[in-house]
Amino acid sequence: MNILITAGGTSEKIDAVRYISNHATGRLGKIIASVFLEQTDTKLTYLCSKQAQYPVDTRARVIFIDSVTDLKAQLEHLLTTEKFDAVIHSMAVSDYTVTQSFPSEDLFQHFAQLGASAHLADKTSAQLLDWFKESYQSFTPNALPKKISSKSADLFLALEQTPKIISAIKSLQPQTILVGFKLLVGTSDEHLVKVANQLLLKNHCDYVVANDLETIHGKEHHAWILDAEGNTQHCWTKEEIAQSIFQKIYSK
Amino acid sequence: MNILITAGGTSEKIDAVRYISNHATGRLGKIIASVFLEQTDTKLTYLCSKQAQYPVDTRARVIFIDSVTDLKAQLEHLLTTEKFDAVIHSMAVSDYTVTQSFPSEDLFQHFAQLGASAHLADKTSAQLLDWFKESYQSFTPNALPKKISSKSADLFLALEQTPKIISAIKSLQPQTILVGFKLLVGTSDEHLVKVANQLLLKNHCDYVVANDLETIHGKEHHAWILDAEGNTQHCWTKEEIAQSIFQKIYSK
Known part of the structure; x- marks a missing residue:
């Protein structure tokens, strides 16, 4: 079987030295890999x-990526040049990437300059909101500097959504078995399963592993595995999650 | 000799899974430690x-920290309970920490609501700027959520300056030999040395290691070591920087 696993977490650059990332370690991904190997x-x-x-194994090709842009390019390349029996997408993908950084005063200065010659007094609250949105479009601080100066008392980082990586997988390889992952923090089982099910339907996943950060401690890793037929399976450890995913894919 | 080294980079939480950090690896700090050991x-x-x-050595006590707040507390504890012959502060400390995250529209909505009943038409550009700053003070989005939803099209992260850690060191232990570090990116030698010298004077450092990310490649690590008497020494590798720091401290 030819298997593609994504694991760990992406990181998004703020400048040459700083970045936004997440705490994903790739530990579960590595255990899943070892079960398949x-x-x-x-x-x-x-x-x-x-x-x-x-994994360190001659049959495992490891490819390192940093950002969502890297991940997207690499994934599209792989999915258009090679056929995978299953894609296990456990990587924690940044939802946002950094587009600008500026002291809050720079933005307020922009609004103040435009506002002095606009007829703000004639506007309702809703019209003012539109005016702010429009005026923000023309706000162009300097491009991200090589290294942001630490002199400003405060800073705004403007972030925009990254493309949804998981949605491209079944479009590029409709026949592959797709396993998605949903991590929430401190939520109820009902809500977690509901949100995971939405992810499954939206992205045509065959399975989704739903888990909550607050019930992951060392070897203990509480998760539900949902399938497209509405079944759910309860797992208690990373090993059990890995074995279950393997069994489901191997017997499909 | 009793030596304190800080190394690696701090990280600042955005929510339970995301954080801002930097690319500092602790490689130089570890080499400096090994020379002293x-x-x-x-x-x-x-x-x-x-x-x-x-370093892995029975004479090396390793203490892990995450955020600037952790670093500050740990450093203050150490410097008030133990006497160090030298403090080598190579850690890349976050200049900013995250205080709030919100869709840009939430902020604009706040301005629009306040603006509808303010007399904005009567204000000059400078007065408007003050009005924006003041109005921003009363903007209180929800506290940082456990995990930020990915539904909003954009996001602003509001950051504020962290306390300057290095300035506390000589206040707490005036007799210690303090080595500071300054990293810039893509600047001239003149500017780098000037900025490093300002750091030295401001924080009563005995030495400052000034380096530029663009001249650090693997083993090659270009740096100037400045002292309080106005001398500068040129180094070309991490090993050379470590040996130089050791010599200066040992012979002082």
Whole structure:
């Protein structure tokens, strides 16, 4: 079987030295990889961040990526040049990327300059909101500097949504078995399963692993595995999650 | 000799899973530690981030910290309970910490609501700027959520300055030999040395290591070591920087 696993977390540059990232370690991804590699016919591609844990095995090709843009390019390349029996997308992908950084005063100065010659007194609250949105469009602080100066008392980082990586997978390879992951923090089981199910339907996943950061402690890793038929399976450890994913894919 | 080294980079939480950090690896800090540990009478404390490289030696006490707040508390504790012959502060400390996150529209909505009943038409550009600053003071988005939703099209992260850690060191231990570090990106040698010298004077450093990210490649690590008497020494590798710092401290 030819398996593609993504693991760890992406990171988005703020400047040459700073970045936004997340605490994903790749530990679960590595355990999933090791379960598949117990089968002698497994060929495995493992896409991960440089800090992530990864399998060391001659049948595992490890590819390192940093940002969502890297991940997207690499994933599109792989999915258009190679056929995978399954894609296990456990990587924590940044939802936002940094587009600008500026002291809050720079933005307020922009509004004040435009506002002095606009007829703000004639506007309702709703019209003012539109005016702010429009005026923000023409706010162009300097491009991200090589290294942001620490002199300003405060700073705004403007972030925009990254493209949804998971939605491209089934479009590029409709026949592959897709396993998605949903991590929430401090929520109820009902809400978690509901949100995970939305992810499954929207992205045509075959399975989604739903988990909550607050019930992950060391080896203990509480998760639900949902499938497209509405079944849910309860797992209690990373090993159990990995074995369950393997069984489901192997028997499909 | 009793030596305190800080190394790696701090990280600042955005929410339970996301954070802002920097690319500091602790590699130089570890090499400096190893040079000091070649002396049998060295006792060493090594404060670093969890991702950083650190010395493995029975005479090295390693303490892990995450945020600037952690670093400050730990450093103050150490400097008020123990006497250090030298403090080598190579850690890349976040200049800013995250205080709020919100969709830009929430802020504009706040301005629009206040603006509808303010007499904005009567104000000059300078008065408007004051009005924006004042109105921003009363903007209180929800506290940082456990995990920021990915639904909003954009996001602003509001950051505020962290306390300057280095300035506290000589206040707490005036007799210690303090080595500061200054990293810039893509600047001239003249500017780098000037900025490093300002750091030295402001924080009563005995030495400052001035380096530029663009002249650090693997083993090659270009740096100037400045002292309070106006001397500068040129180094070309991490090993050379470490040896120079050791010599200066040991012979002082």
